[in-house]
Amino acid sequence: MIQKIKYTIIALVGFFIIQGCGAYSFTGTNISPDTKTFQVGFFQNQASIIIPGIDQTFTNQLQDIILNQTNLDLVTSNGDLAYEGEIVQYYVAPTNATSANTAAQNRLTIAVNVRFYDTKNPKEDVEKRFSFFFDYPASQAETAVRDEAIQVIYERITQDILNATLAKW
Known part of the structure; x- marks a missing residue:
């Protein structure tokens, strides 16, 4: 009998703890429960140096990080959340x-200008420029490290975009 009461109390405490957590996300995102979809427009490369394919790579990586770190569904139009923008800088110095x-x-x-729209809560809209860099030895040609550099830069920029728009960091 005491054992049964003990398990009941533990179950009740556990239930109240879980209820208190509400809409917590382990990825740190803070998304309204009525927000179900997002869309990502094509991020065209408008930098002074045009590298073929980096615009599509960025667009895909932004879609992937949102899909992987939220429970939102990707749509092609009329999303509850919308991302658009352009790559505005590709610079080696x-x-x-x-x-x-x-x-x-x-x-x-590489720098990217991003416009974020929340159709459910327009006061959360954001327009911001995000950039990151990759250092490499001058003895290596930029073309030799480009793929690795773009991967590292885009991972950081897309995480920063997610944090600024959905985690509110």
Whole structure:
């Protein structure tokens, strides 16, 4: 009998703890329960340097991170949440010099302008520029490290976008 009461109390405490958590997400997102869908418009490359395919890669990575870290469904139009924007900077510059006045290290920087719309709660709309960089030895050609650099940069930028729009960090 005491054992049964003990399990009942534990079950009740567990129930109230779970109820108190409400709409908590383990990914840190804070999405309204009535928000079910999102859409991501094509992020066209409008940077001064045009690298074929980086626009489609970015668009796909943004879709993937939202799909993987939320319970939202991707739609092609009329989403509860909408992302649009453009790649506005693709820039390589030397960051460290050698004693012979040559570059020892280069930095690839990519910046993306993002507009986020929440149709359920327009006061949450955001327009912001996100950027990140990748450093590599000047002895390597940019084309040799481009794929790795873009992957690293896009992982950071898409996570920053998710944090700014859905996690409110």
